[in-house]
Amino acid sequence: xxxxxxxxxxxxxxxxxxxxxxxxxxxxxxxxxYQIKNAISYATRPLWDEANGPKEIISHYYAEGMRMDSHAxxxxxxxxxxxxxxxxxxxxxxxxxxxxxxEIRMNELDSVVDKFFIIESNATFTGLPKETYxxxxxARFSKFDNKIVYKLLPGYPLRPGQSAWDVExxxxxxxxxxxxxxxxxxxxxxxxxxxxxxxxxIPSKHTIDLLKTCxxxxxxxxxxxxxxxxxxxxxxxxxWRASVHLWRPNVYYRHSKSGNRMLADSGWHCSYCxxxxxxxxxxMKGFSHxxxxxxxxxxxxPRRIQETICRGKDIFxxxxxxxxxxxxxxxxxxxPMTSAVGxxxxxxxxxxxxxxxxxxxxxxxxxxxxxxxxxxxxxxxxKQVFSLFPSRSDADVWTLWTTGxxxxxxxxxxxx
Ligand SMILES: *[C@@H]1O[C@H](CO)[C@@H](O)[C@H](O)[C@H]1NC(C)=O
Numbered sequence: 532x533x534x535x536x537x538x539x540x541x542x543x544x545x546x547x548x549x550x551x552x553x554x555x556x557x558x559x560x561x562x563x564x565y566q567i568k569n570a571i572s573y574a575t576r577p578l579w580d581e582a583n584g585p586k587e588i589i590s591h592y593y594a595e596g597m598r599m600d601s602h603a604x605x606x607x608x609x610x611x612x613x614x615x616x617x618x619x620x621x622x623x624x625x626x627x628x629x630x631x632x633x634e635i636r637m638n639e640l641d642s643v644v645d646k647f648f649i650i651e652s653n654a655t656f657t658g659l660p661k662e663t664y665x666x667x668x669x670a671r672f673s674k675f676d677n678k679i680v681y682k683l684l685p686g687y688p689l690r691p692g693q694s695a696w697d698v699e700x701x702x703x704x705x706x707x708x709x710x711x712x713x714x715x716x717x718x719x720x721x722x723x724x725x726x727x728x729x730x731x732x733i734p735s736k737h738t739i740d741l742l743k744t745c746x747x748x749x750x751x752x753x754x755x756x757x758x759x760x761x762x763x764x765x766x767x768x769x770x771w772r773a774s775v776h777l778w779r780p781n782v783y784y785r786h787s788k789s790g791n792r793m794l795a796d797s798g799w800h801c802s803y804c805x806x807x808x809x810x811x812x813x814x815m816k817g818f819s820h821x822x823x824x825x826x827x828x829x830x831x832x833p834r835r836i837q838e839t840i841c842r843g844k845d846i847f848x849x850x851x852x853x854x855x856x857x858x859x860x861x862x863x864x865x866x867p868m869t870s871a872v873g874x875x876x877x878x879x880x881x882x883x884x885x886x887x888x889x890x891x892x893x894x895x896x897x898x899x900x901x902x903x904x905x906x907x908x909x910x911x912x913x914k915q916v917f918s919l920f921p922s923r924s925d926a927d928v929w930t931l932w933t934t935g936x937x938x939x940x941x942x943x944x945x946x947x
Contacts, residue, residue, distance in 0.1 A: 573850035582854045584771030585752045585793040593737050604745035612746045619645045622726045623706055626651035626665045629730045631806055636733045637675050638877035643739040647679050650706050654686020656695040706784040714778050727784055728773035734798040742775050750776040750790050753797035760803050762874055763890045764843040764865050770800035808833045841893040
């Protein structure tokens with residue numbers, strides 16, 4: 532150090548750039564505080580957090596054509612249910628925008644479910660107006676008409692002091708009330724099983740068949756294969772929130788931990804499995820994850836989103852939410868699946884319509900890749916894009932959408 536001071540020129544050569552670098556670093560840190568805090572919290576998660584799902588995993592046995600009988604029950608440590616012919620199964624979901632997954636779900640479960648309970652609102656949990664997707668596309672589900680119990684729950688702007696979580700809780704309460712009312716009308720000796728899961732958490736048909744056949748207890752969680760963007764990217768087996776309950780007067784509709792037992796490999800959880808890029812933008816701006824954007828509007832650039840989902844990377848440019856460094860590493864560079872074995876039957880039977888959900892189909896259907904493809908969007912896709920940017924003229928939005936690399940995205944996306 533002393534010798535440095537004696538040589539002023541070298542001193543300046545070192546200190547001045549160091550000073551500038553420090554200023555630049557400070558500027559970066561201040562303008563990206565949110566992202567840095569997040570990166571640190573995600574990078575250290577394995578040290579301070581642990582997976583909070585059920586710990587007792589029940590091995591699951593299934594092969595194609597297997598009979599659901601006392602032997603099947605025995606394999607799982609259960610006894611065959613008495614009066615199993617009498618049991619009713621209710622699938623209860625809160626409607627989002629995911630019509631494709633809903634169609635795949637209803638077809639998968641049709642033969643084992645007696646009623647589909649669907650609640651939909653004309654507002655998001657944050658109180659913003661929202662399309663009633665199910666009501667507007669009812670014809671697509673007409674083959675299930677006699678099984679559907681539908682309720683439109685009017686939504687309103689949040690009241691002072693009310694949060695999105697409060698609205699979500701009220702919506703779940705409305706589902707509980709609807710189930711209660713319906714189940715009360717069944718003959719008194721009719722047991723009812725209720726599937727409680729989000730639309731994108733799809734139990735397999737044979738799982739529900741097994742649970743109908745065997746007395747598994749009062750409730751059980753379902754472990755689901757966790758996919759991201761499509762069935763091309765499998766993250767892990769860590770999805771556990773879906774559950775099946777034997778209905779009793781004190782049971783309520785929930786999406787949280789209700790017990791410590793979970794049946795292994797019971798279906799699929801396809802997160803962010805949207806058909807179109809605008810749906811990604813809506814979701815990213817949506818309530819539970821809008822904090823993740825952290826003011827970084829570049830994240831909403833449609834071309835960046837397209838590229839991210841085709842490479843299986845994190846859509847918010849963040850580290851994966853992993854509880855061990857082994858999982859974190861493997862999820863940071865996912866290998867694309869080449870297998871579409873063991874996926875929902877309806878998806879395979881209608882592979883052309885659902886190409887974007889299958890291996891190698893990232894750019895298929897409406898998730899077109901490249902600007903030329905974007906420009907070829909259908910009228911309804913255009914409408915979806917325009918509705919994202921109500922404060923700008925359709926012509927302006929269209930120019931930015933089809934020519935830009937996100938130029939102007941910053942100002943057409945209104946702040947949330
Ligand atoms: C939803 O519908 C109800 C009843 O028609 C209406 O009063 C309410 O304003 C609507 N909410 C939104 C956010 O559009």
